[in-house]
Amino acid sequence: MKIDENITMHQQDMQKVSVRQKVVKILVQVALYAFLILMAIIVLFPFYWMINSSLKTLDEYRLSVPTFWPHVVMWENYVNAFNTANLGRLFFNTMYVGIVSTILSLVITVLSAFAFARLEFKGKNILFAGLLATMMIPGELFTITNYGTVSAWGWLDSYRVLIVPFLVSVFYIYLLRQNFLQIPNELYLAAKVDGTSDLKYLWKVMIPLALPTLISITILKMMGAWNSYVWPNLVTRKEKYRLITNGLRNAFTETTGDVNYPQQMAAVALVSIPLFLVFIFLRKYIMKGVSRSGIKG
Amino acid sequence: MEVTLQNLTKIFPSKNKKDPTEVVAVNDFTFTIPDGKLIGLLGPSGCGKSTTLYMLSGLQKPTSGRIFFGKDDVTELTPENRGVGLVFQNYALYPHMTVKQNILFPLQNLKGEDKLEKEEMLKRAYETAKLVQIDELMERKPSELSGGQQQRVAIARALVKMPRVLLLDEPLSNLDARLRLQTREEIKRIQRETKITTIFVTHDQEEAMSISDLIVVMKLGVIQQIDKPQAVYDNPVNLFVAKFLGTPPINVFNGKVLNNELYIGEEKVLKVENVADQEVIVGIRPEGFILDKNGPLSCNLSNVEVMGRDVSIVSTNPNSQNPIIRSIIDADNEIDHESEKVRFSLKPNKVFIFSKETEKRLF
Numbered sequence: 004m005k006i007d008e009n010i011t012m013h014q015q016d017m018q019k020v021s022v023r024q025k026v027v028k029i030l031v032q033v034a035l036y037a038f039l040i041l042m043a044i045i046v047l048f049p050f051y052w053m054i055n056s057s058l059k060t061l062d063e064y065r066l067s068v069p070t071f072w073p074h075v076v077m078w079e080n081y082v083n084a085f086n087t088a089n090l091g092r093l094f095f096n097t098m099y100v101g102i103v104s105t106i107l108s109l110v111i112t113v114l115s116a117f118a119f120a121r122l123e124f125k126g127k128n129i130l131f132a133g134l135l136a137t138m139m140i141p142g143e144l145f146t147i148t149n150y151g152t153v154s155a156w157g158w159l160d161s162y163r164v165l166i167v168p169f170l171v172s173v174f175y176i177y178l179l180r181q182n183f184l185q186i187p188n189e190l191y192l193a194a195k196v197d198g199t200s201d202l203k204y205l206w207k208v209m210i211p212l213a214l215p216t217l218i219s220i221t222i223l224k225m226m227g228a229w230n231s232y233v234w235p236n237l238v239t240r241k242e243k244y245r246l247i248t249n250g251l252r253n254a255f256t257e258t259t260g261d262v263n264y265p266q267q268m269a270a271v272a273l274v275s276i277p278l279f280l281v282f283i284f285l286r287k288y289i290m291k292g293v294s295r296s297g298i299k300g
Numbered sequence: 301m302e303v304t305l306q307n308l309t310k311i312f313p314s315k316n317k318k319d320p321t322e323v324v325a326v327n328d329f330t331f332t333i334p335d336g337k338l339i340g341l342l343g344p345s346g347c348g349k350s351t352t353l354y355m356l357s358g359l360q361k362p363t364s365g366r367i368f369f370g371k372d373d374v375t376e377l378t379p380e381n382r383g384v385g386l387v388f389q390n391y392a393l394y395p396h397m398t399v400k401q402n403i404l405f406p407l408q409n410l411k412g413e414d415k416l417e418k419e420e421m422l423k424r425a426y427e428t429a430k431l432v433q434i435d436e437l438m439e440r441k442p443s444e445l446s447g448g449q450q451q452r453v454a455i456a457r458a459l460v461k462m463p464r465v466l467l468l469d470e471p472l473s474n475l476d477a478r479l480r481l482q483t484r485e486e487i488k489r490i491q492r493e494t495k496i497t498t499i500f501v502t503h504d505q506e507e508a509m510s511i512s513d514l515i516v517v518m519k520l521g522v523i524q525q526i527d528k529p530q531a532v533y534d535n536p537v538n539l540f541v542a543k544f545l546g547t548p549p550i551n552v553f554n555g556k557v558l559n560n561e562l563y564i565g566e567e568k569v570l571k572v573e574n575v576a577d578q579e580v581i582v583g584i585r586p587e588g589f590i591l592d593k594n595g596p597l598s599c600n601l602s603n604v605e606v607m608g609r610d611v612s613i614v615s616t617n618p619n620s621q622n623p624i625i626r627s628i629i630d631a632d633n634e635i636d637h638e639s640e641k642v643r644f645s646l647k648p649n650k651v652f653i654f655s656k657e658t659e660k661r662l663f
Binding site: 187189190192193194195196197198199200207209211212264 | 357358359378379381384385386388389390392394395396405408409410411457458461569
């Protein structure tokens with residue numbers, strides 16, 4: 004009997020302890036999520052404001068006390084924005100430049116990373132150090148010389164001027180080379196014995212193994228193309244070659260000098276959609292790429 | 301496939317410019333590996349055994365000398381054209397491919413007349429997988445396999461294209477002790493079934509002795525001895541080979557030969573023939589001692605280790621090169637654990653005499 008009582012008391016003690024642990028755990032969770040929600044609101048507010056503004060009339064937009072929900076929902080803003088800014092053309096141009104430059108850039112990056120990681124040739128290390136040294140120079144400094152070069156070649160107002168100057172990214176080469184270097188040498192030797200050529204080894208073994216890095220590079224490159232502003236603004240004058248960021252800047256300035264902000268916001272919202280989708284579906288790879296570049300870049 | 305090495309030499313140039321000494325990894329190897337045998341290249345690390353293997357596979361080019369597979373001179377052939385299978389120490393499986401894809405990979409790379417139909421490839425992959433008993437694991441990734449299973453996949457991948465020669469680089473070193481015993485039997489079985497000439501590299505003498513048809517003992521790029529495992533053990537050509545083979549290791553004493561008598565210290569331990577009077581090194585296998593109250597060799601008893609079937613006597617002698625002498629005798633012998641001295645007589649066929657200068661075998 005005595006022993007039984009002892010056991011029940013012990014169990015009660017245990018239960019008390021576990022209840023206290025549970026309460027603490029829940030409190031910590033609540034605090035954590037409250038913090039996360041607060042941060043999420045701070046991050047998401049601009050997006051909300053963009054969509055909110057894009058659905059207002061110009062008059063409502065100009066109210067001194069901003070409204071948090073449009074009185075009249077102006078879906079027409081989106082249609083108008085698309086037509087006024089000639090968004091179709093801008094989308095096409097940007098996609099075209101983005102896709103072509105990403106593909107070419109990937110080919111260049113993969114081949115040069117392979118050469119630096121796997122092949123033996125004279126001056127390899129010096130060449131690589133030289134390439135890395137160019138990363139020290141801020142990108143803006145290239146702009147002027149690059150502009151001089153392309154205008155001397157008569158490349159202004161063309162697709163190639165938007166694509167070619169940024170095909171080689173030392174950073175991506177470096178990133179991928181580091182990734183390739185982590186692939187053990189034995190795999191290369193094994194593949195040799197198994198009868199592959201260098202290129203086939205690259206295609207069949209290295210690229211699949213480095214796929215996460217390659218996807219990261221693709222996303223970063225596409226986003227870079229999508230967001231680029233200074234260079235395209237500088238080298239294109241004709242509407243035909245305008246990219247989205249430049250197009251948006253000027254499209255909504257009316258003859259009076261006023262800017263139709265709700266329409267501009269609608270256009271901006273439209274333009275953000277592809278990036279938003281990319282982020283939703285590929286965020287795993289974006290995070291990987293960024294964290295990786297954080298360690299090694 | 302008979303494999304012949306002819307004056308095979310590999311010199312690695314010095315990488316350090318201030319110190320231009322070259323490394324001779326493999327020095328003038330000449331030997332023939334008979335068809336369908338399992339050969340162990342045995343030696344301590346840095347003896348050139350892996351380099352020899354890599355030269356056989358074509359991954360490294362010999363500095364001079366030639367390699368023949370049968371009558372074909374393959375010295376200039378690249379690895380992909382040489383028709384060898386190679387199993388790496390860490391297996392080097394392609395991590396992103398399933399077991400099946402790994403095994404199929406060498407077949408998919410075949411070109412020209414060797415090219416196979418898809419069904420034929422699959423058939424051969426499954427046959428090979430069956431041979432090494434991994435046919436149930438074909439859809440797994442290498443990371444989902446145990447070390448022993450990965451090992452089998454690596455062997456299957458090397459075997460599937462029916463290589464002329466199978467090369468194994470330290471095939472058992474990444475396995476735990478129990479699996480090692482099991483896998484070495486397995487390698488022996490696979491080799492017997494396929495009858496492919498197999499060359500494997502190891503630094504573990506027990507491993508080499510247990511499965512090889514022939515052992516090649518190497519040291520610092522030079523072949524010391526090539527023979528059947530038992531013959532190498534019973535008749536080492538020099539002190540290095542004697543020391544390298546056998547567990548527990550051979551006991552080594554300083555001694556001398558005088559008037560056809562072998563002395564260890566002042567004790568006349570054995571009659572010998574045809575050895576000129578000189579200072580010598582004496583090697584005695586642990587099983588070469590006989591417990592004998594009137595035996596010629598006296599040692600200071602320090603410990604007796606009972607192992608059931610037999611007994612290991614640990615003793616010391618001022619002339620021993622090692623701190624202790626370990627002798628293994630039958631458990632039936634009665635040993636006085638308390639006594640300070642122990643006396644042995646010796647089995648002549650377990651005693652080897654080496655020249656003090658050249659360390660070559662004299663007797």
